[in-house]
Amino acid sequence: xxxxxxxxxxxxxxxxxxxxxxxxxxxxxxxxxxxxxxxxxxxxxxxxxxxxxxxxxxxxxxxxxxxxxxxxxxxxxxxxxxxxxxxxxxxxxxxxxxxxxxxxxxxxxxxxxxxxxxxxxxxxxxxxxxxxxxxxxxxxxxxxxxxxxxxxxxxxxxxxxxxxxxxxxxxxxxxxxxxxxxxxxxxxxxxxxxxxxxxxxxxxxxxxxxxxxxxxxxxxxxxxxxxxxxxxxxxxxxxxxxxxxxxxxxxxxxxxxxxxxxxxxxxxxxxxxxxxxxxxxxxxxxxxxxxxxxxxxxxxxxxxxxxxxxxxxxxxxxxxxxxxxxxxxxxxxxxxxxxxxxx
Amino acid sequence: xxxxxxxxxxxxxxxxxxxxxxxxxxxxxxxxxxxxxxxxxxxxxxxxxxxxxxxxxxxxxxxxxxxxxxxxxxxxxxxxxxxxxxxxxxxxxxxxxxxxxxxxxxxxxxxxxxxxxxxxxxxxxxxxxxxxxxxxxxxxxxxxxxxxxxxxxxxxxxxxxxxxxxxxxxxxxxxxxxxxxxxxxxxxxxxxxxxxxxxxxxxxxxxxxxxxxxxxxxxxxxxxxxxxxxxxxxxxxxxxxxxxxxxxxxxxxxxxxxxxxxxxxxxxxxxxxxxxxxxxxxxxxxxxx
Numbered sequence: 001x002x003x004x005x006x007x008x009x010x011x012x013x014x015x016x017x018x019x020x021x022x023x024x025x026x027x028x029x030x031x032x033x034x035x036x037x038x039x040x041x042x043x044x045x046x047x048x049x050x051x052x053x054x055x056x057x058x059x060x061x062x063x064x065x066x067x068x069x070x071x072x073x074x075x076x077x078x079x080x081x082x083x084x085x086x087x088x089x090x091x092x093x094x095x096x097x098x099x100x101x102x103x104x105x106x107x108x109x110x111x112x113x114x115x116x117x118x119x120x121x122x123x124x125x126x127x128x129x130x131x132x133x134x135x136x137x138x139x140x141x142x143x144x145x146x147x148x149x150x151x152x153x154x155x156x157x158x159x160x161x162x163x164x165x166x167x168x169x170x171x172x173x174x175x176x177x178x179x180x181x182x183x184x185x186x187x188x189x190x191x192x193x194x195x196x197x198x199x200x201x202x203x204x205x206x207x208x209x210x211x212x213x214x215x216x217x218x219x220x221x222x223x224x225x226x227x228x229x230x231x232x233x234x235x236x237x238x239x240x241x242x243x244x245x246x247x248x249x250x251x252x253x254x255x256x257x258x259x260x261x262x263x264x265x266x267x268x269x270x271x272x273x274x275x276x277x278x279x280x281x282x283x284x285x286x287x288x289x290x291x292x293x294x295x296x297x298x299x300x301x302x303x304x305x306x307x308x309x310x311x312x313x314x315x316x317x318x319x320x321x322x323x324x325x326x327x328x329x330x331x332x333x334x335x336x337x338x339x340x341x342x343x
Numbered sequence: 344x345x346x347x348x349x350x351x352x353x354x355x356x357x358x359x360x361x362x363x364x365x366x367x368x369x370x371x372x373x374x375x376x377x378x379x380x381x382x383x384x385x386x387x388x389x390x391x392x393x394x395x396x397x398x399x400x401x402x403x404x405x406x407x408x409x410x411x412x413x414x415x416x417x418x419x420x421x422x423x424x425x426x427x428x429x430x431x432x433x434x435x436x437x438x439x440x441x442x443x444x445x446x447x448x449x450x451x452x453x454x455x456x457x458x459x460x461x462x463x464x465x466x467x468x469x470x471x472x473x474x475x476x477x478x479x480x481x482x483x484x485x486x487x488x489x490x491x492x493x494x495x496x497x498x499x500x501x502x503x504x505x506x507x508x509x510x511x512x513x514x515x516x517x518x519x520x521x522x523x524x525x526x527x528x529x530x531x532x533x534x535x536x537x538x539x540x541x542x543x544x545x546x547x548x549x550x551x552x553x554x555x556x557x558x559x560x561x562x563x564x565x566x567x568x569x570x571x572x573x574x575x576x577x578x579x580x581x582x583x584x585x586x587x588x589x590x591x592x593x594x595x596x597x598x599x600x601x602x603x604x605x606x607x608x609x610x611x612x613x614x615x616x617x618x619x620x621x622x623x624x625x626x627x628x629x630x631x632x
Contacts, residue, residue, distance in 0.1 A: 022520045065436050101598060109583045113619055119435040125573050125615060131567060132611040181553065251563060262440060296451030302444025306437050307429065 015191035024270065025180070032172065039168035045280045046175040047236050052260045053179075053186060053228030060266035061190055062222045063202030064114065067123045067254055068130030070109075072227040074248035076103040076234030078137065081150040081244035090156040091238050096178065099235035100228050107227020111220040113162025127251070134249035149245025153238065164240070171240040178236060182229060186269055189225070198222055259302055265314050346508040350597050358592020359492035360554060362585050364547035364565070365572040366499065367540020369584040372573050374516040375533060376426070378435050382544055382569055383562030384449035389415040389545020390557045391457060394464045404467050408549055414604025415545025420538035427537065428530065446562045454559040461558040464549070471593035488550055495543070500581055512536055527596040571614050587625060 032042065047188045051073060058064040079099035082088070089095040113125050145151060157163040162170045189195050199207040201215050207216045238244045247253070256279070263282075264275025282301065286294035305313055368382040389411035396407040422445075430438055466484065473482040503509040514522040515529045524530045548557070555565065568591065576587030591610065598609035617625060 059436070065439065067439065113615060114620055116619060118622065120574065121618050122374070123378065123439065124570055125618055127567060127570070128611050128615050128618075132608065132615070135605075135608045135611065139605065159612070251566075255447075256445070258440060293451040293455050295447045296455070297446030299444040299449075299451065302440050303426070303448070305428065306433075306441040306444065310437070 011191065011193075011196060015187075021270075024273075028176070032176065035341020036167075036169070039172040041280060041284075043168050043172045043175050045276050046172070046179050047233050047240070048257075048260060048280065049276035050175075050179050050182060050236065051233035051257055052276055053183065053269060054226045054233060054265065055184065055257055055261050056266060056269065057190075057226040057229065057271045057285065058223055059261065060268070060271065061195065061198045061202060062219055063205075064112075064219065064223065065123055066126040067251075067258075068126035069230055069257055069286045070126070070249050070251070070253040071126070071133050071225075072107055072230035073138070073234035073237070073253065074105045074130070074133055075106050076100060076231030077244045077248040078144060078150070078234075079103070079231070080235035080238040081153050082143070084153050084155060084239070085150060090173070091160065092155055092158045096232060096235045096239065100130055100232040100247055103234065104224055104228040107231075108220070108224040111223040111227075114223060115216050115219045127254075130249055130251065130254060136141075136247060137246055137249060144244075144246075147246055149243060150238075151243075153242040153244070155239055155242060167205055168240065175236050175240060177275060178232065182232065183269065183273075186229070194218070194221075203253040229295040256298070259298060262302070262310060265310070345479050346600075348359055350600055351593065352479065353485060354593030354596035355589060356482075356488045356592070357554065358589035359489055359496070359597055360547060360551050361568060361572055361592055362588035363495060364551065365456055365544075365569040365588060366581065366584055367537075367542075367544045368569050368572045369576065370540050371580070373584070374512075375431065375536075375578070377431060378438040378442065379427075380439060380566055380570075381445035381449065381562065382541075383565050384446055385415045385419055385541040386544040386548030386551070386565075387453060387557070387559070387561040388418055388548065389542075390460075390464075390548035390552045390561070391453060392545070393549035394462050394552060394557065397464050398462075404464065404470070404608050408546060412542040412546040413547035415548070416538045416542030419541025420534055423534050423537040428534070431533075446566070449562060452561050457559065459559055461556050462552070464552045464557075466553065468606075484553055488554075491550070496581070496585055503581055508532075509623065510536075553625060567611075571610070573619050573624075575614060575624055585626060 003312060012020035019198070035042065051069075054072075055066065055069050058066060076099045079102040080095055083095045083098060084090065084092075089098055110125075110129050113129070114122055116125075128293050138146060141147075155164050158174055162174070190198070197208065197213045197218055199214060201218060205215050237248065260275040260279045261272055262275070263278045264273065271297065283294060283299070286297040290296070364386050365382070367385070368379060371377045371379045371382070392414045393404075393407045393411040396402040396410060397404055402410075409572045430441055442509075470484045470487060473480045475481070503512070511522070511527050511532050513526070515527055515532045519529050548561070551557070555561075571591055572584050575591070576584035594613060595607075595610055598605065602609065
């Protein structure tokens with residue numbers, strides 16, 4: 001077997017659907033049918049999961065740290081809101097795509113700023129872009145509604161067939177469908193040669209460039225893709241809540257997103273989804289203890305996670321499932337910590 | 344013409360204030376390469392300590408200022424020894440997450456203890472109002488800020504350039520391994536510098552309550568300003584951040600005066616353009632990492 005065929009063989013082996021992955025999605029669907037009274041919060045989790053997935057594409061796979069990912073979420077949210085409000089594209093699925101594409105455009109334009117410079121400059125530039133967009137949205141209040149936000153958005157039925165109901169059932173399944181489709185796409189992308197080259201860049205940009213990977217072009221591509229995902233997440237937010245306000249750009253949103261991804265683990269696609277579930281549960285628990293000050297506990301979780309060490313924490317969390325798998329299936333663990341974290 | 348001078352004066356006062364607030368960060372982030380987004384929390388602590396002392400315990404304002412410095416520095420050294428020092432060698436992502444966590448905790452705790460509304464520090468009557476200087480209105484409080492901050496800047500520059508501690512710090516930053524090989528206690532130097540930077544932030548927080556406003560969201564609101572000072576100013580010396588904060592101060596005041604509709608838009612745009620043009624800051628040296 002030649003080296004090239006060998007690489008292809010292993011890549012394909014990695015890309016195969018595993019039983020645990022199927023089980024994960026069955027579990028998601030089961031959750032949807034088991035808790036019919038909790039559609040709103042579950043929709044929230046799905047959106048957050050999709051948003052986290054988009055950050056994972058650049059942070060986990062390409063190693064680009066962003067403090068302003070809410071920028072694209074906000075662009076998507078406002079685009080979807082404006083498209084629906086003025087009846088430009090009344091049909092939600094088309095509007096979703098359009099909003100995603102607008103965010104993609106913004107992502108492509110700003111990617112040139114982001115690929116320059118070191119970590120610190122990237123942090124600043126991404127944060128700056130999000131703040132800039134927030135300031136812009138506040139400034140053009142005749143379009144965006146200023147600090148009151150976009151009001152009076154009325155959503156048309158999806159594909160002209162399914163109208164949004166007040167219990168959020170349609171909204172939930174709509175989000176689930178979008179998340180699943182985009183997840184499949186992301187899965188295909190990260191297992192493609194393109195995805196492999198991204199991981200090479202994350203592990204060592206210099207070496208990646210030396211073996212002939214066009215580092216900057218790949219980073220621009222993945223940053224743009226990630227903006228598309230974030231834009232879709234934002235558009236889903238507007239479409240399911242019929243609301244878009246300035247806080248879609250807020251720094252807290254970007255910071256919470258980091259926490260989501262860190263809880264779930266970076267560098268594998270399920271990290272964002274698992275993290276979103278865990279984060280929402282934590283938030284529920286904390287806000288029942290101290291309604292006004294739940295941010296304190298979120299901060300504490302962040303500090304503890306970093307001090308314990310992210311990799312170590314994930315090993316602890318996976319200890320029990322792996323033990324069970326080893327005992328019963330008699331083979332090596334299916335769920336493993338991603339071999340290297342983003343640095 | 345006189346409005347121009349007034350803007351210049353207010354801008355300089357604002358910039359000096361930003362410099363005192365941010366110069367601790369210039370050392371930790373610029374020199375020690377630690378992304379400390381929680382720097383504003385130390386400033387807020389100093390501000391609140393000063394406010395409590397002046398408003399509730401009836402201390403004179405000028406006696407409360409040093410205490411603001413000391414309390415922030417103490418908290419800084421405790422946190423540095425217990426938490427921060429474990430993270431010097433970690434990735435930037437870890438540092439960002441850790442310091443965001445600290446910021447959230449500080450915001451929620453201050454909100455819990457002091458309430459969420461903006462608080463004011465009672466100023467002595469000698470500092471209120473303004474006087475006329477060749478037709479230019481000079482605020483007494485702002486003049487005091489310029490004097491205090493100007494003296495501090497000169498003192499800092501002298502300490503860094505002339506004293507033994509300054510040369511130790513520069514050595515420890517340039518090459519920690521070689522420095523400790525020469526018998527410099529690098530962790531101690533870092534801890535002291537960190538505490539001093541936090542103390543300065545605390546002092547700045549106390550001074551800024553009047554101008555920037557003091558509420559529990561201070562660390563989040565002004566985080567970007569501190570970061571701008573450091574990244575735009577670069578990390579090679581104390582003069583870079585100083586000039587950057589003056590630029591930022593004057594730019595912000597002038598922007599708010601001449602184009603009030605654009606708001607903070609001007610500042611962010613300038614920052615992004617400068618960072619694109621010179622990723623290591625206006626006055627930076629070659630890439631540090």
